[in-house]
Amino acid sequence: xxxxxxxxxxxxxxxxxxxxxxxxxxxxxxxxxxxxxxxxxxxxxxxxxxxxxxxxxxxxxxxxxxxxxxxxx
Numbered sequence: 001x002x003x004x005x006x007x008x009x010x011x012x013x014x015x016x017x018x019x020x021x022x023x024x025x026x027x028x029x030x031x032x033x034x035x036x037x038x039x040x041x042x043x044x045x046x047x048x049x050x051x052x053x054x055x056x057x058x059x060x061x062x063x064x065x066x067x068x069x070x071x072x073x
Contacts, residue, residue: 003059003060003063004063004066006067007063011029014029041053044056
């Protein structure tokens with residue numbers, strides 16, 4: 001859900017408020033959302049007893065794909 005929200009909100013800001021073309025803004029939103037997920041997993045890994053969760057990464061990718069799908073409707 002978070003990754004999808006990041007994709008949707010970032011795309012809106014970049015394309016509507018900052019007048020970035022759709023292809024560029026979509027690419028940027030994917031990079032930003034995936035970066036957020038990776039940084040969160042790295043943070044989790046540094047916590048006592050923490051680890052990088054493959055399921056969380058898969059959920060992040062699914063959220064990004066869902067956000068892209070919504071944008072392209």
